[in-house]
Amino acid sequence: MKKWLIASLLLAATLPGKSQLYESTVLNGEFGVAVGAAHYFGDLNTRASLRRPKPAFSLLFRKQFGKYIALRLQGTYARLGFSDVYSKNNTQRTRNLSFNSDVFELALMGDFNFFRFIPGERDYNFTPYVTMGAGFFTYDPYAYLGGEKYFLRPLGTEGQGSALYPDRKPYSSMAVCFPVGFGIKYNISPRTNLTFEITHRFTNTDYLDDVSGTYAGSAAFPNLPDGSSSPAFLLQDRSYELGAPIGLAGRQRGNSLQKDQFITAQIGITFNLTSYRCPTAY
Numbered sequence: 001m002k003k004w005l006i007a008s009l010l011l012a013a014t015l016p017g018k019s020q021l022y023e024s025t026v027l028n029g030e031f032g033v034a035v036g037a038a039h040y041f042g043d044l045n046t047r048a049s050l051r052r053p054k055p056a057f058s059l060l061f062r063k064q065f066g067k068y069i070a071l072r073l074q075g076t077y078a079r080l081g082f083s084d085v086y087s088k089n090n091t092q093r094t095r096n097l098s099f100n101s102d103v104f105e106l107a108l109m110g111d112f113n114f115f116r117f118i119p120g121e122r123d124y125n126f127t128p129y130v131t132m133g134a135g136f137f138t139y140d141p142y143a144y145l146g147g148e149k150y151f152l153r154p155l156g157t158e159g160q161g162s163a164l165y166p167d168r169k170p171y172s173s174m175a176v177c178f179p180v181g182f183g184i185k186y187n188i189s190p191r192t193n194l195t196f197e198i199t200h201r202f203t204n205t206d207y208l209d210d211v212s213g214t215y216a217g218s219a220a221f222p223n224l225p226d227g228s229s230s231p232a233f234l235l236q237d238r239s240y241e242l243g244a245p246i247g248l249a250g251r252q253r254g255n256s257l258q259k260d261q262f263i264t265a266q267i268g269i270t271f272n273l274t275s276y277r278c279p280t281a282y
Contacts, residue, residue: 025118025119025120025121025190025274025275025276026274026275026276027064027117027118027119027272027273027274028063028064028273028274028275029061029062029063029064029070029272029273030060030061030062030064030193030270030271030272030273031060031061031062031270031271031273032059032060032193032195032268032269032270032271033057033058033059033060033268033269034057034058034060034195034197034266034267034268034269035055035056035057035058035266035267035268036055036056036264036265036266036267037053037054037055037056037264037265037266038053038054038055038056038078038079038080038103038262038263038264039052039053039054039080039262039263040080040081040082040208040209040260040261040262041260041261041262041263042082042206042208042209042211042258042259042260042261043206043209043211043212043253043254043255043258043260044082044083044084044087044092044097044098044099044209044211045082045086045087046087046089046092046255047087047088047089049082049086049087051086052081052082052083052086054078054079054080054081054100055078055079056076056077056078056079056264056265056266057076057077057078058074058075058076058077058264058266058268059074059075060072060073060074060075060268060270061073061074062111062270067113067116067117068112068113068114068116069110069111069112069113070110070111070113071108071109071110071111072108072109072110072111072131072133073106073107073108074105074106074107074109074135075104075105075106075107076103076104076105076106076107076137076264077102077103077104077105078102078103078105078262078264079100079101079102079103080100080101080103080139080208080262081098081099081100081101082098082099082209083097083098083099084096084097084098085098093242094239094242094243094246095237095238095239095246095253096238096239096241096242097143097209097210097211097238098143098238099141099142099143099152099208099209099210099211100141100142100143101139101140101141101142101208101209102139102140103137103138103139103208103262104137104138105135105136105137105177105201106135106136106137107133107134107135107136107177107179108133108134108135109131109132109133109135109179109181110131110132110133111129111130111131112129112130112131113127113128113129113185114127114128114129114130115127115128117185117187118187119187119189119190119191119193119272119274120187120189120190121187125186125187126184126185126186126187127184127185128182128183128184128185129182129183129184129185130181130182130183131179131180131181131182131183131197131199132178132179132180132181133178133179134176134177134178134179135176135177135178135179136174136175136176136177137174137175137177137203138173138174139173139174139175139205139208140153140173141153141207141208141209141210143210143235145231145234145235150231150235152210152235153170153171153173153207153210154170155231155232155235155236156168156170156216156220156232157210157216157232157235157236158211158212158213158214158215158216158236158253159216159217159220162216162220162221164216164217164219164220165216165220168213168216171205171207171212172205175203175204175205175208176203176204177201177202177203177204178201178202178203179199179200179201180199180200180201180202181197181198181199181200182197182198183195183196183197183198183199184196184197185270187272190272190274191271191272191274192269192270192271192272193269193270193271193272194267194268194269195266195267195268195269195270196265196266196267196268197264197265197266197268198263198264198265199263199264199266200261200262200263201261201262201263201264202259202261203259203260203261203262204259205259205260206254206255206256206258206259206260207260208260208262209254209260211253211254212253212254212255212256213252213253213254213256214249214250214251214252214253215236215237215247215248215249215250215251215252215253216236216249217247217248217249217250218233218247218249219249220249221233221236
């Protein structure tokens with residue numbers, strides 16, 4: 001009996017304990033949600049005003065590669081909009097255009113952590129990070145006239161589709177974006193993190209706001225069969241609501257040399273997908 005007791009003690013001393021068996025937590029990935037605000041920059045918001053934020057919501061999955069690099073798939077909904085009435089520029093206020101649009105984006109992004117991040121480890125529970133990538137999104141700008149909602153793209157407010165402007169084709173409701181952002185991530189439990197991120201999107205479209213080039217002029221918008229003005233005519237130049245119309249054919253309506261952009265600022269919660277790194281015993 002004494003020999004068995006001694007042998008058992010020796011065996012227990014040589015086997016790895018629980019602290020040895022699990023060397024450390026390995027972060028394999030995360031999934032989560034984020035909510036916040038979105039803002040648009042373009043032909044109606046030329047001075048990067050942040051006066052009209054609108055809601056944004058994201059779902060994401062992040063796959064971790066090593067200690068610092070991750071690849072993220074993210075879907076985002078953002079409401080964008082602005083109006084010339086908020087401009088400090090007299091010409092823009094006279095133009096009197098406005099829009100809203102619901103944006104649905106899917107993006108693939110690479111994340112880089114500045115610090116080592118290990119869930120559950122007090123010394124490694126926080127890191128700033130940068131992110132960038134590419135994606136695509138759908139959008140469909142609209143405005144209200146007399147309390148009624150009109151989608152602007154089918155109306156061809158800059159003469160798209162008119163026989164007078166055969167070179168002006170209807171713009172697509174889908175565009176490409178290039179997100180670039182900065183965020184911070186804080187681990188509040190072994191399974192859960194809090195995040196805050198600001199991401200700016202560069203896009204390849206100048207029609208988020210339905211404004212880009214020059215006015216098409218009244219001839220491009222014939223009256224309705226009853227002789228009344230068409231919604232397209234009334235929405236392509238709304239300066240008449242403030243005074244004399246300014247929308248002469250060929251006059252500048254927007255800046256076609258600069259693409260539209262938008263930004264989101266969101267607070268999120270993510271849930272960790274972890275495993276444990278075991279020492280090689282065999």
